[in-house]
Amino acid sequence: MFSKSQMIRIAVLLFSLLLGSLIKPLRADEGMWLPVLLKQLNEPRMQAMGLKLKAEDIYSINKSSLKDAVVQFGRGCTGEIVSNQGLLITNHHCGYGQIQQHSSLENDYLKKGFWAKSHQEELPNAGLTVTFIIRMEDVSKQIMEGFDTVLTEASREQLVASRSLDLVRQAIDGTHYEAVVRPMYQGNAYYLFVMEVFRDIRLVGAPPASVGNYGGDTDNWSWPRHTGDFSVFRIYAGKDNKPADYSKDNVPFKPRHFFPVNTSGLKENDFTMVYGFPGRTNEYLSSYAVEQIVKHDNPLKVSLRAKRLEVMKPSMDANREVFIKYASKYSSVSNYHKKWAGETKGLLAADAIGKKQQFEAEFIRRIGADARFKTFDALLPKIKALHDTLSRFQPEADLMTEGVLTVEVIKLAQNLKELIEMKGAVFAEKMKTEQAQGWIKLLSSFKKDYYAPIDRQIMKNMLEVYMRQSVVKALPENLKQIAGNTDAIHISAVVDYMFETSILDNPEVLLGAIAMADSTLPGRLQTDPLAQCALFYNDYYRRVPGKEVQRLQTALAGLGRQYIEAQRLVFTERPFYPDANFTLRLAYGKAEGYSPSATVHYPWYTDAEGILEKYAGGNPDYELDSILAVKIRSKDFGAYADKSGKLRTCFIASNHTTGGNSGSPVLNGKGELVGVNFDRNWEGTMSDIFYDINQVRNISVDIRYVLFLIDKVAGAGHLVREMKLVR
Ligand code: GLU
DSSP: OHHHHHHHHHHHHOOOOOOOOHHOOOOOOOOBGGEEEEEHHHHHHHHHHTSSHHHHHHHHHSSSGGGEEEEEEEEEEEEESSTOOEEEOOHHHHHHHHHTOOOOSSOOOOHHOOSSGGGOEEOOOOOEEEEEEEEEEHHHHHHHHTTSSOOOHHHHHHHHHHHHHHHHHHHHTSSSSSEEEEEEEGGEEEEEEEEEEEEEEEEEOOOOOHHHTHHHHTTTTTTOOOOOOOOEEEEOTHHHHHHHHOOOTTOOOSSSSSOEEEEOOOOOEEEEEEEEEEOOTTTTTOOOHHHHHHIIHHHHHEEEEHHHHHHHHHHHOOOOOHHHHHHHHHHHHHHHHHHHHHHHHHHHHHHHHHHHHHHHHHHHHHHHOGGGGGGOOOOHHHHHHHHHHHHHHHHHHHHHHGGGGHHHHHHHHTTTTHHHHHOOOHHHTTTSSSHHHHHHHHHHHHHOOOOOOHHHHHHHHHHHHHHOOOOSOOHHHHHHTTTTSSOOOHHHHHHHHHHHHHTOOOOHHHHHHHHHHTTTHHHHTTTOOOHHHHHHHHHHHHHHHHHHHHHHHHHHHHHHHHHHHHHHHOOTOOOOOOOOOSOOOOOOOOOEEEEEEEEEEEOOOETTHHHHHHHOOOOOTSSSHHHHHHHHHTOOOOOGOOTTTTOEEEEEEOOOOOTOOOTTEEOOTTEEEEEEEEEOOOOOOGTTTTOOOOTEEEEEEEEHHHHIIIIISSSSSSHHHSOOEEO
């Protein structure tokens, strides 16, 4: 029996435990979940956190559901449908390539923004697609039947490929759909995705880059943020509402679902979810892999990218035409340059290697204690041995893929390889084929965005780094000859010589020769020093470091698959979600700030006054749009202000996202659109490899800021009226 005072103490303890569980806010969950498994794995948890819907409302094949308003935009982003006329919102940085393609000195849409006043003015984008998921299905049984007998990686791959092909054929037979089978958990499960792919996607509008990319490199991957990172497109379909190639007779697509737009916004700690197509994560890597990334891979790649950016920036700043040509290239190089730097920093700060080692120690302890797990004994030692070898080859490969092979003429030569190596006699015949049309197209778009002085300097930098850091130091014969066969090769002079004598860096000449079916062209390219050097490096990469890294990566992938399966069997107490692989996923969390250090706390949202404040600091990355400035100064926010009369710009939440989630809808508990996801915070860029709920936040632009910019700054209120606004 307990004494009275003991009883009181127990009562107090129980009460405080109960209270604790009531008042301690529910922690958001790490994970990018497969929509088809939400009912089974996540529904109760999500509802406890504030979801007002059922799993069935988020993903269903029997009725329209939220998934029908979520699309993969292009190959690497997400978008959401916001009207019954196929109107689509994604990020400014996702539409950047298209905006850049339509821009010129006369129509500088990057600088001034673009808004179509009618459907007729919307701009088509060759090659751009938008993909809906019709359904997904677990096909692990069909794909992996008989896989428990030992198979080599190669025969396993072959079986997966041929069985996938059969399943894809069956799935799309008699339909206009496409389908694909994707591995989950590194190949411990397989899912079939049936998709509807639209091909006529038109640009409706985009704010000027000073708004859509406000803060530029300075603010990228960081919080607090004030970026209006959105652009607007429209999906067009044939008269039957099915995908069609571009035609002026196409009509706006009628979607199965579109998101209502909520204009009252979120409150702190409100439930949110992000629905989209996250690209790549590697959450189940060994400590050896993380160590290689932190100590070797990332630092090398970051330094190589810095050397390219260093060359582009001054030329772009000096000449607007060059700026337009290189805007999209620059931002894609700088984006991951900064991301990898942040990732390395975050992994070190979180002691990810140490924590992975602890996890591995526990793994070893558990498998040692259970006879069923005997077969896992050799896994980690084998992984370690492979990483020891890989860490010697990976830098050689990276010095190529992130270095020498990024030179634009070197890439061009690879794409023209067949032309370069052709016999003069067959040239005239070839000129009549479709392949020649392909070369003309390729060279025309190369010409549009090429500026040889930048490329020449990048080639110098990349070759210099390569000759300094590579162990192999592979050099083409012709380059050695140009340099006079000395050991002390003067890269800069050799590259100058190559560019001065080459025609490869002159697309005009190449196009002219093709147009005239000039049969001397292949011969000239066969003695062209730059073309020969380019072909050498492409070939060398494929034969040596590329091949070796590929071999080791295949072996590691096989072990990785076994390791993740082992983790799932050994750590049954924790849920496992498959790594991101550009398939449709749902992440959920809460609107919440974070503390990057003991003395700093970041609130969960920003407002428009911050735009003026950042601008006042004088950093050129904070460029102020003049109309926007007037509206902010006069607090002319219309219906888009919050209750206190302020205009909210961006917010953060604890949703687990990655690249590919750019442009994803951020939804409230009722499935209404409250924001557009566009980034992560600096401390959280490591989350592709190591997730820490206290530090990782996704960054979204508040949908009210988007509406305000469309309606009150761009004067395109008709688009807002096309949407369904709810409060
Ligand atoms: N801003 C990121 C990018 O441009 C996308 C979002 C993320 O990775 O969290 O790749």
